[in-house]
Amino acid sequence: MSGDFELETLALHTGIHRSQFNEHSEALYLTSSYVFDSAAQAAARFSGAEPGNIYSRFTNPTVTAFEERLAALEGAEACVATSSGMSAILSCVMGLLSAGDHVIASRSLFGATVNLFNNILKRFGVETTFVSATDVAAWQAAVKANTKLLFIETPSNPLTEISDITALAAVAKKAGAWLAVDNCFCSPVLQRPLELGADLVIHSATKYLDGQGRVLGGAVLGNRELVMEKGVHGFLRTAGPTLSAFNAWVILKGMETLKIRMEAHSANAMEIARWLEKQPNVARVYYPGLASHPQYELARQQQKTGGGIVSFEMKGGKEAAWQVVDATRLISITANLGDTKSTLTHPATTTHARITQEARDVAGITEGLLRIAVGLEAAQDIKTDLARGLQGL
Numbered sequence: 001m002s003g004d005f006e007l008e009t010l011a012l013h014t015g016i017h018r019s020q021f022n023e024h025s026e027a028l029y030l031t032s033s034y035v036f037d038s039a040a041q042a043a044a045r046f047s048g049a050e051p052g053n054i055y056s057r058f059t060n061p062t063v064t065a066f067e068e069r070l071a072a073l074e075g076a077e078a079c080v081a082t083s084s085g086m087s088a089i090l091s092c093v094m095g096l097l098s099a100g101d102h103v104i105a106s107r108s109l110f111g112a113t114v115n116l117f118n119n120i121l122k123r124f125g126v127e128t129t130f131v132s133a134t135d136v137a138a139w140q141a142a143v144k145a146n147t148k149l150l151f152i153e154t155p156s157n158p159l160t161e162i163s164d165i166t167a168l169a170a171v172a173k174k175a176g177a178w179l180a181v182d183n184c185f186c187s188p189v190l191q192r193p194l195e196l197g198a199d200l201v202i203h204s205a206t207k208y209l210d211g212q213g214r215v216l217g218g219a220v221l222g223n224r225e226l227v228m229e230k231g232v233h234g235f236l237r238t239a240g241p242t243l244s245a246f247n248a249w250v251i252l253k254g255m256e257t258l259k260i261r262m263e264a265h266s267a268n269a270m271e272i273a274r275w276l277e278k279q280p281n282v283a284r285v286y287y288p289g290l291a292s293h294p295q296y297e298l299a300r301q302q303q304k305t306g307g308g309i310v311s312f313e314m315k316g317g318k319e320a321a322w323q324v325v326d327a328t329r330l331i332s333i334t335a336n337l338g339d340t341k342s343t344l345t346h347p348a349t350t351t352h353a354r355i356t357q358e359a360r361d362v363a364g365i366t367e368g369l370l371r372i373a374v375g376l377e378a379a380q381d382i383k384t385d386l387a388r389g390l391q392g393l
Helices: 007-013 039-047 061-074 085-096 111-123 136-142 165-175 224-229 232-239 245-255 258-277 296-302 317-327 357-363 379-391
Strands: 078-082 102-106 127-131 147-153 178-182 200-204 218-222 282-286 309-314 343-345 369-373
Touching: 007 061, 007 258, 061 078, 061 218, 061 245, 078 085, 078 224, 078 232, 085 111, 085 147, 085 178, 085 200, 085 218, 085 232, 102 111, 111 127, 111 147, 127 136, 136 165, 147 165, 165 178, 218 224, 224 232, 258 282, 258 309, 258 379, 309 317, 317 343, 317 369, 317 379
Parallel strands: 102 127, 102 147, 147 178, 178 200
Antiparallel strands: 078 218, 200 218, 282 309, 309 369, 343 369
8 A cells, every 4th residue: 555645544444455255344364274276386385486375374364464554554664473572572583683692672671571581582592681771872882793683662661761762773783783672652653663763663463553452463573674584584484473363353453543542542641640740659650741751852752642651659669559559440450551441560560570679670660660551441530540549548
């Protein structure tokens, strides 16, 4: 589809390839394999001489529609869909890196991502150095001769730290490395990292792309050579962390409303963040849309709005934080995010529980920290639900 269309139009129309039935909604192709016209065609498909579907581990029309739509939204040449956000990161590093390579990663990453880099990849000879998400000089100082990848989340999970994508892209380019940006918190509606110099974009499609907490999915995006020819697609084809056709279809439908949802999430989150700043039992609020955020000006340059994630530090530590969580009646107590329904979690004992206490301390994930993914309920109802715990302290 032509790039002349606006994002909300691309989210509705990209990736539609109508069958002989001329359906209006995207078709769902539930099939494991495909029939060839001849032995010669089968051979041509498997060798890559002829394009077309081969086997649904790595080619499926519904999954292709998802890949084409997300690529259009991110401004990417190519997209590889995966079974989850973590499998997207795994496919990226396993497809592009080798034993002896070096990664520089932000200290402010999702707990499972930290474990992947710090524990699992280490066993296969890939070394990772963790540095501050916001200190560009620290990234430059960490570069080695064998550095191949710089990896960030921006905004970060859960403190919403903002990394300077353009500056880190320059560091990566100078080092002959790639910059990968996890764009989960913003989605392409609020931030397009490739336009800022990133080489790769990672998504947990489970979050805002679906938007209703229904299915798992992930994606790696970038230029065609890097994503399709240098190993990401090859890893998926061989190892099989595949996005199912059904999940791809569900996320496709979610992406149709992505822009209006992200705008509504952001508006609600801003109202909640401002309200939390006024609560006497809240020590600090972390939200990129607030002027009090340390990277407020950078966020204004990189993002269209502050997004839907607000984190806040409770006075009174874990006991106070858990009291707020347990007092809720409307907000869901769950570690997922990006749903239409608001969700609340205590990162130190859930999403980041498997990393060391030392790593949590360095990342600023204290016992009093709470993260709310602000949903689409009435903002007043969200505030009333949070107030039950805040006022009881």
